[in-house]
Amino acid sequence: MSPSSLRTAARLSRVKVSPILALSQRARDLVAEGRDIIDLTVGEPDFDTPGDIKAAAKSAIDRGETKYTALNGDPRLLSAIARRMADRGVFTADSATIACSGAKQVISHALEALLEPEEEVLLPAPYWTSYADMVRLKGGVPVTAPGRYDPAFGWRLDAASIEAAITPRTRWLILNTPNNPTGAGATEAELAAVADVLRRNPHxxxxxxxxxxxxxxxxxxxxxxRLHPDLADRALLVNGASKAYAMTGWRIGWGVGPTPLIAAMSSIQSQTTSAPCSISQAAALAALTGPQSEVERMRETFRARRDLLVALLDKIPGMSCPLPDGAFYAFPRVDGLIGARTMKGQVLHSDVDVSTYLLDSAGVATVPGSVFGGPGHLRLSFAARTELLTESCARIAAACAAVLDAPAPV
Incomplete structure (x- = not known):
């Protein structure tokens, strides 16, 4: 078949390659050209997978655990997930749990299981950029519910905005806390307000x-x-091993929800990947049931990096950065730079321009907030060594000073 005869599905015209991955690829391309680039775009722990988890995977290979597992996942892993949930106040049966090839696949299966063409999925903004395109791939319509910006605390979940965006065609609300890209964690009061919205909108x-x-x-x-168990009959909790255990490449995620939903997702899984990788499941089992000291060590390291990065960003003219509650992202506001002019005479009209300017002039790769539905911001990952974060902020500060001090055009 010649390239000219290829006709892709119409829905693909509405879907883009992940802009985060595209920006990261551009940073890698510049490095390959010999540029000195610090890449703060990708949300991936810079730690290695803990040794006991890798050892468990090697042992599974040696035992010959290289065949298909049960469709929903190895029963031992499902039980470990259920115990983890019970420890956190959410009680579920193994039959209400599914393991998939990453949390992203859990979300994909859930959307496909319930979403009819042109039905809507609510995304409180700012939101992880992949949600919108995943919805479009399933024939649905992503609908933004803008968050509320607090100068002291950053973006907050806004139940009133969510309720205002609900229509008879709304099928899902996706809630991400701590949030990517902002790092904001919803308060119990904010979650209670969302729960009340859901009670008033049972569809x-x-x-x-x-x-x-x-x-x-x-x-x-x-x-x-745990806070609102009365909504368990129409809620899916999604999690995975990637972030807390530095296991992004192992591709193991899981979902906990009503048994009929899990059954529908299992049917989809049976016709896509079948079960997830048996070796990765053995590693995830060790992660959930083994010592948690490495998780704590990573968390404390990220906390120290967060405090350093936010303090440095807050000192940069034109930027202000609230302290994120979780995850490993800072989301500074950069509207003090928008409208400024570079030494070359270029006007920075948007956060995209600011991000591009910092990459070209400072060698620091960031993600513009507009791709997350949060224009006027940048996302910087602090899943990077302290010295890289310090150097990044020094470069950004110099680049911003140059912009703000640029002479007016004659």
Missing amino acids: VWLLCDDIYEDLVYEAPPRPFL
Whole structure:
């Protein structure tokens, strides 16, 4: 078949390659050209997978655990997930749990299981950029519910905005706390307000993306269903091993929800990947049931990096950065730089321009907030060594000073 005869599905015209991955690739391309680039775009722990987890995977290979597992996942892993949930105040059966090839696949299966063409999925903004395109891939319509910006605390979950965006065609609400890109963790009062919205709108299902649940710095995890168990019959909790255990490449995620939903997701899984990788499941089992000291060490390291990065960003003219509650992202506001002019005479009209300017002039790769539905901001990952964060802020500060001190055009 010649390239000219290829006709892709019409829905693909509405879907873009992840802009975060595209920006990261551009940073790698510049490095390959010999540029000195610090890449703060990708949300991936810079730690190695803990040794006991890798050892468990090697042992599984040696035992010959290289065949298909049960469709929903190895029963031992499902039981470990259920015990983990019970420890956090959410009680579920193994039959209400599914293991998939990453948390992203859990979300994909859930959307596909319930979403009819042109039905809507609510995304409180700012939101992880992949949600919108995943919805479009399933034939749905992503709908933004803008958050509320607080100068002291950054972006907050706004239940009134969520309720105002609900229509008879709304099928899912995706709630991500701690949030990517802002790092903001919803308060119990904010979650209670969302729960009341859901009670008034019984046709709306809730998907809680809790992938950063173990990377919360000032408060213990707040699983939504521990606080509001009456909504368990239309809520799916999504989590995985990638972030807390530095296992992004192992591709193991899980979902906990009503048994009929899990059964529908299992049917989809049976016709896609079948079960997830048996070796990765053995590693995830060791992660959940073994010592948690490495998780604590990573969390404390991220906390120290967060405090350093936010303090440095807050000193940069034109920027202000609230302290994130969790995850490993800072989301500074950069509206003090928008409208400024570079030494070359270029006007920075948007956060995209600011991000591009910092990459080209300072060699620091960031993600513009507009791709997350949060224009006027940048996302910087602090999943990087302290010295890189310090150097990045020094470069950014110099680049911003040059912009703000640029002479007016003659």
